[in-house]
Amino acid sequence: MPIIDAVLGDFFWRALMGGLGVALIAGPLGCFVVWRRMAYFGDTLAHSALLGIALSFLISVPLNVGVIVTCVVLAIALVLFSRSKTLATDTLLGILAHSALAIGLVTLSFMPDIRVDLTGLLFGDLLAMSRNDLLWIYGGAVLILVLLTVLWRGLLMSTIHEELARVEGIPVERLRLVLMLMFSIVIAVAMKIVGVLLITALLIIPAATARRLAGNPEHMVVLAILFGFIAVSGGLTMSWHLDTPAGPSVVVTGFAVFLLVYGSARQVQR
Amino acid sequence: MTDTLVELHQLTVNFDDRPVVDHVDLRVQRGDIITIIGPNGAGKTTLIKAILGIQPVSDGTLTIAPRLTIGYVPQHLTLETTLPLSVRRFMLLSGRSHQECVEALTKTGVEHLINASVHRLSGGEKQRLLLARALARRPDLLVLDEPAQGVDINGQAALYELIRSLRDELNCGVIMISHDLHLVMAATDKVICLNQHICCSGYPADISHDPAFIETFGRPVAESLAVYHHHHNHSHDLHGDVVSADHDDHAECSHAHH
Numbered sequence: 001m002p003i004i005d006a007v008l009g010d011f012f013w014r015a016l017m018g019g020l021g022v023a024l025i026a027g028p029l030g031c032f033v034v035w036r037r038m039a040y041f042g043d044t045l046a047h048s049a050l051l052g053i054a055l056s057f058l059i060s061v062p063l064n065v066g067v068i069v070t071c072v073v074l075a076i077a078l079v080l081f082s083r084s085k086t087l088a089t090d091t092l093l094g095i096l097a098h099s100a101l102a103i104g105l106v107t108l109s110f111m112p113d114i115r116v117d118l119t120g121l122l123f124g125d126l127l128a129m130s131r132n133d134l135l136w137i138y139g140g141a142v143l144i145l146v147l148l149t150v151l152w153r154g155l156l157m158s159t160i161h162e163e164l165a166r167v168e169g170i171p172v173e174r175l176r177l178v179l180m181l182m183f184s185i186v187i188a189v190a191m192k193i194v195g196v197l198l199i200t201a202l203l204i205i206p207a208a209t210a211r212r213l214a215g216n217p218e219h220m221v222v223l224a225i226l227f228g229f230i231a232v233s234g235g236l237t238m239s240w241h242l243d244t245p246a247g248p249s250v251v252v253t254g255f256a257v258f259l260l261v262y263g264s265a266r267q268v269q270r
Numbered sequence: 271m272t273d274t275l276v277e278l279h280q281l282t283v284n285f286d287d288r289p290v291v292d293h294v295d296l297r298v299q300r301g302d303i304i305t306i307i308g309p310n311g312a313g314k315t316t317l318i319k320a321i322l323g324i325q326p327v328s329d330g331t332l333t334i335a336p337r338l339t340i341g342y343v344p345q346h347l348t349l350e351t352t353l354p355l356s357v358r359r360f361m362l363l364s365g366r367s368h369q370e371c372v373e374a375l376t377k378t379g380v381e382h383l384i385n386a387s388v389h390r391l392s393g394g395e396k397q398r399l400l401l402a403r404a405l406a407r408r409p410d411l412l413v414l415d416e417p418a419q420g421v422d423i424n425g426q427a428a429l430y431e432l433i434r435s436l437r438d439e440l441n442c443g444v445i446m447i448s449h450d451l452h453l454v455m456a457a458t459d460k461v462i463c464l465n466q467h468i469c470c471s472g473y474p475a476d477i478s479h480d481p482a483f484i485e486t487f488g489r490p491v492a493e494s495l496a497v498y499h500h501h502h503n504h505s506h507d508l509h510g511d512v513v514s515a516d517h518d519d520h521a522e523c524s525h526a527h528h
Contacts, residue, residue: 035353157363160349166324167342168364168407207352214354215387 014129015193015246016236021137022190022202023228025144028221029186030207030228032179035159035217039204040090041078044097045180046187046199048074050104050121057114058107064136064188071184074100079176101196124195124247126239137189144182151175156217193232194247205254206231209261230257273300275338275411275443276321280330283316291317292467293330298411303437303444307451308464309486314447315345317464318413321445341404341442343414347388347396355388357399366406374406375399377439378432393420397429405436412436414446426450451487463487 007013033042049067056066078096082089108116120128148155158165158172166172190199206227207220214220234257235250242249276298283291290313298304306314319325320332322342349355357380361371375381378398383391391399397417404412417433418426437444462471463483470482477483 035350037350153363153365160353160355160360160363161344161347163319163322163324164342164344164403167322167340167413211352211354216354216356216359220354 008131008134011127011129012236012240014131014134015126016233018129018134018137019193019232019236019250020229021134021141022186022193023206023232024225025141025182025186026190026202027206027210027225027228028148029144029179029182030203030205031210031217031221031224032155032159033183033200033203034207034211039200040093040097042183042187042200042203044078044093044100045071045075045183046191046196047097048100048104049187049191049196049199051100051107052104052188053116053121054104054107054111057111057116067188067191068184071187072181075180075184076177079180119245120195121191122195122197123245124191124193124198124250126236126246128192133189133192140185140189144185147178147182151178155179194250195245198247198251201251201254202228202231205251205258209254209258212261227254227257227261230254273335274298274333275300275335276445277333278321278330279333281317281320281327281332282329283313283320283325284328289328289466291320291464294464294468296462296468298443298445300410300441300443301437303434303446303459304462305460306445306447306462306464307449308469312465314464315415318415318445318447322413335410338411339407339409341407341409341412343397343400343404343412343417345415345419347400349388351389356384357386357388357391358384360388360399361403361406364403364406370408371402371406374402377405377436378402394422394425394429397421401432401436405440409440409442411443411445412440414444416447416449418448418450 007017033039048070052067052070053063055070056063059066074096078092081087081092087095105118108114108118117125117128119125154165154170154172154175157168157170158175162172186203187196187199190202194202207224209227210220210223214223231250231254234253236246238244238253239246239249274297276296278294278296280293280295281291282289282293292313294317296304306317308314316325320327322340323334357375358371361375361384362368364371366374372381372384375384378401380395380398380402383395383399388396388399397420401414401417404414412433414433418429421429433444433446436442460472461474461477463469463477463480463486465486469486470477470480472480
């Protein structure tokens with residue numbers, strides 16, 4: 001169809017389509033990040049994405065695969081480490097987040113033959129969105145939305161009260177792993193748009209904005225997606241017209257909406 | 271006919287090789303109300319978590335009747351402020367129908383709060399909501415961890431009375447932890463005094479005379495409790511592990527109170 005070709009042929013529209021796809025899954029997952037206090041955890045996973053990229057170059061696998069695998073491995077390592085309780089979780093996350101980022105950067109510097117747009121990886125790039133990336137984003141989005149729909153009650157219940165959920169036969173540990181897997185996917189696909197340093201912002205800011213207006217969890221998810229759409233389309237438009245970096249522009253737009261909503265709206269007490 | 275819901279045999283839970291629950295024998299049958307009392311760190315919560323299947327057991331056996339539905343009322347419902355949740359939504363997350371949820375809320379007397387936010391409930395209302403949540407599942411066994419916490423003294427008595435009447439209505443077994451010794455003594459069928467091991471167990475009127483009980487809680491407490499006599503038409507010997515013993519006369523006990 002010519003119109004689809006026209007849209008996909010234009011890099012701005014590709015970036016916008018990709019960004020909206022990312023916002024579609026960042027909304028619900030961002031709610032879980034906020035509800036389960038996983039902001040720092042998300043940051044750690046996102047930072048490890050750079051390590052994933054470096055490793056992908058080393059062993060020649062597609063970047064997305066390398067990033068997802070690295071994030072999943074790190075997530076499982078984190079869960080196991082935090083169980084041993086030798087270090088406070090935030091200390092552990094602080095160590096791993098920055099070490100993963102640093103190891104990734106050092107590894108990349110050892111590979112002079114490979115030209116990597118580091119700024120693009122760290123802060124997002126409007127021009128970098130390929131048709132292949134779009135395929136990854138929407139494939140990931142479909143997978144995540146299906147998983148979320150099927151597992152919704154269990155995920156929500158284990159977020160509200162973990163022990164109660166376990167007594168009711170909900171496989172809390174397995175759901176935690178699925179949630180980690182979903183975070184890894186969203187990080188891998190959101191990296192191109194907002195960059196590894198700002199992915200957590202795209203998860204948290206729309207969800208936090210939505211909390212102000214939401215009366216129940218599902219309502220909050222829908223609003224978070226909506227605010228994500230606004231942040232992405234506003235930010236990419238800004239990046240296009242003012243030649244600002246894509247990721248920061250998206251985050252700035254999201255933050256502006258957050259301030260607007262918290263400044264004007266009456267808190268819904270639920 | 272005996273209808274055993276849960277049976278513990280020499281159940282032991284170790285934390286770092288230190289026994290927190292030490293060789294506990296316990297049998298819970300349909301219609302029982304068993305209250306676990308004991309000082310802080312006595313392993314009360316650990317014991318019920320083992321029964322709930324959320325605490326790995328180090329040694330001994332735990333036998334749960336097949337297809338047993340457990341209703342659990344945890345100590346607290348601390349909800350993240352970032353998570354918007356209404357009473358209705360919380361009840362429906364049990365997977366039961368709307369009607370069943372409303373019925374359960376009515377039984378615990380909080381059906382008027384169905385549209386309220388869980389964040390806005392008082393301590394007592396939250397406890398009643400948690401109880402309703404457990405009831406909606408039509409439990410064979412109700413497990414409550416300090417159900418009267420954060421509830422004022424009148425509310426506590428009402429809550430224990432409610433638990434008793436729910437037991438009669440649902441014909442379920444009840445295990446609860448309590449700190450409110452006076453109310454426990456007045457409202458319970460059988461008391462287990464836990465201090466890692468079961469240091470004594472039996473019926474409220476008898477247990478307050480037990481040397482092990484007096485040693486654990488001190489003589490003044492024991493003497494003040496002895497006032498709360500239950501007028502059983504029979505008596506029990508105290509030692510020899512009454513709880514796991516064979517005589518089985520809860521039916522008598524349950525209607526022997528005045």
